[in-house]
Amino acid sequence: MADSSDSVSIDIETISLGGKEHLIETRHGSISVAVYGDQDKPALVTYPDLALNYMSCFQGLFLCPEACSLLLPNFCIYHISPPGHEHFLQETLQLGAASISTEDPVLSADDLADQIVEVLNFFRLDAVMCMGVTAGAYILTLFAMKYRQRVLGLILVSPLCKAPSWTEWLYNKVLLNLVYYYGMCGVVKELLLKRYFCKEVRGCSQVPESDIVQACRRLLDERQSLNVWRFLEAMNGRPDITEGLRMLQCRSLIFVGDSSPFHSDAVLMTSKLDRRYSALVEVQSCGSMVTEEQPHAMLIPLEYFLMGYGMYRPPKCSVSPRSPLSPICISPELLSPESMGLKLKPIKTRMS
Numbered sequence: 001m002a003d004s005s006d007s008v009s010i011d012i013e014t015i016s017l018g019g020k021e022h023l024i025e026t027r028h029g030s031i032s033v034a035v036y037g038d039q040d041k042p043a044l045v046t047y048p049d050l051a052l053n054y055m056s057c058f059q060g061l062f063l064c065p066e067a068c069s070l071l072l073p074n075f076c077i078y079h080i081s082p083p084g085h086e087h088f089l090q091e092t093l094q095l096g097a098a099s100i101s102t103e104d105p106v107l108s109a110d111d112l113a114d115q116i117v118e119v120l121n122f123f124r125l126d127a128v129m130c131m132g133v134t135a136g137a138y139i140l141t142l143f144a145m146k147y148r149q150r151v152l153g154l155i156l157v158s159p160l161c162k163a164p165s166w167t168e169w170l171y172n173k174v175l176l177n178l179v180y181y182y183g184m185c186g187v188v189k190e191l192l193l194k195r196y197f198c199k200e201v202r203g204c205s206q207v208p209e210s211d212i213v214q215a216c217r218r219l220l221d222e223r224q225s226l227n228v229w230r231f232l233e234a235m236n237g238r239p240d241i242t243e244g245l246r247m248l249q250c251r252s253l254i255f256v257g258d259s260s261p262f263h264s265d266a267v268l269m270t271s272k273l274d275r276r277y278s279a280l281v282e283v284q285s286c287g288s289m290v291t292e293e294q295p296h297a298m299l300i301p302l303e304y305f306l307m308g309y310g311m312y313r314p315p316k317c318s319v320s321p322r323s324p325l326s327p328i329c330i331s332p333e334l335l336s337p338e339s340m341g342l343k344l345k346p347i348k349t350r351m352s
Helices: 065-071 109-122 135-146 166-182 186-196 211-220 225-236 242-247 263-272 295-307 337-343
Strands: 011-013 020-026 029-036 043-047 076-081 128-133 151-157 251-257 278-283 347-349
Touching: 020 109, 029 109, 043 109, 043 135, 065 295, 076 109, 109 135, 109 225, 128 135, 135 151, 135 225, 135 242, 151 295, 166 186, 166 225, 186 211, 242 263, 251 263, 251 295, 263 278, 278 295
Parallel strands: 043 076, 043 128, 128 151, 151 251, 251 278, 278 347
Antiparallel strands: 011 020, 020 029, 029 076
């Protein structure tokens, strides 16, 4: 484990919400971390899916007013981007990252998880809350298994836990070849958008694609194709971690859209976790990236999840208009850490 004194940081003021983007040197290369909020508060670490960064993966959730009032007063947010996926080119302040040198070794999933602990050491963080989407959810889960004392809880969106099936492995190989030889071409972007969003949001010949898909398509143009190739190569060689899930010592809240190509993976992962401390929230008419498609569907489960940590206190005299349940109607026993699994039973939610 590298000492934090071995790392350096380059601070860059980001455009929105007054955050700072740090470039931190680790044993496995540099990694970008955008920090938002008071660093004296508990830490919430995020990690995005393939070819994304925090701007394209978590902006919908964190710009949602209700989510801001829930998360920002209680946490300092540390948005970790995969190597080469940062929002800014650090040397010139241009959007997008520079291409990683071909002489640098391709990192494994284990290497990416090990980078996270160096980030925590750099910021002198002890135990943190983690939120990841698909590939990012896998990296954070692997991190939680390797460094159990450093994770308070896991909030996972469309997570992976198995090694790639032959079908996924072959599909990824085709995508790897397309990215390597043709870059972020139209076909690659369409395949990635299909990974992220449900069919209704992506649109068709009769229905135009939604604003969030158009925005994501533009943000994908920032990505350096070889950097995406490296992250996908790491995920295509990921080990199976299902057998170690029951040994996790933190509570887990899992979200997945019912139209996500990773729906079965999320259900499998839930079945392998200790049911006393985990819950599955299935979001109807939604793809993998619930944080962008339907962030409001995450709010009530997040409120109840954070209550168990004492990080959220609902107003005593108000009933949330977003849910038929009022926290004041819930038995106090159900908010204890031992009962989180009972309170957070699997539910379905649908946004009108």
